[in-house]
Amino acid sequence: MPKAFLVKRHPAARLGSQDWGELSDRLRGDAYVPGRCLVHYPGWVVGDSTYFRAWARFTALTFSAYPPSAQPRELHPSPRPEASMSISPAASGAFPEDRKSGWDGPSQRSSPRPRPNLLPPDAATKYPRAKGKGPQGPGDFPCPVCSKAFPLQRMLTRHLKCHSLVKKHVCRYCGKGFNDTFDLKRHTRTHTGIRPYRCHVCAKAFTQRCSLESHLRKIHGVQQNYAYRERRAKLFVCEECGFTCAAGDEYYTHVQRLHPGNALLRKYLRKQGTAPLRFLLYSGGYYA
């Protein structure tokens, strides 16, 4: 059974069956910041409204997804959250009624794992910031939950979503939620059976490129000559029928012919009307 069917969800959150179109503007998206959830840490966000907004948005999203029993009961008194601070009321033992119901908090998979520090030596010049706009160092946007630091505000903002229970992108087949459209697209392949990455030696097909590369390396002893994190040649995948090709124009010709109602096609045609050359460069040569 695919792992996607085994993911435990909080019964009260019911994010999996959430239809975002049915929610009011107040409850959908990540712009809603209810006043009751604004938590202020003195001396930490003063003079950095952007940073504060990111944290406020995070607390709003996180706690609005918990059941009433888990809503914050008082403002955190400490000047700054500790590294070990848990956002899971049930997991931290703060709300025994949730523990009793059998929910053990967010999946362990969502906890941060140690990763190599990939910041380049010239990170300070690579990530310039305007004066007075917040922290100045390359790792000076620390996550208030796990203390992991980021060189850019937008990286922290995006990282905060992984601590939130709210998932904007929901699988139409199983209801599982994702933070990223692409993650949802990849996940959906587990339901549609589309496997775009085929082994040229034994013709076995895979849903993800890294699975194919792992297979080639371990089974056929084929070594890929790619640098760490080097982008591979882009593969255009039709998620409706499994058609794959390496060229953008071929892909859109296929979609226009066989799936004329495709949303990506509409977007492509819209862009083509305004800036055709730029978009063609983007879609066809971006990874070249």
Added chain:
DNA sequence: TATTGCTCCGAGATATGT
């Protein structure tokens, strides 16, 4: 012009199957 959002992607971890 700077910032933010969206999207694509690779790397690595973990679950599951054989």
Added chain:
DNA sequence: ACATATCTCGGAGCAATA
């Protein structure tokens, strides 16, 4: 034990917006 499936999440480029 090993191969595969599939998940999470950070890096990065472009577009949209303030």
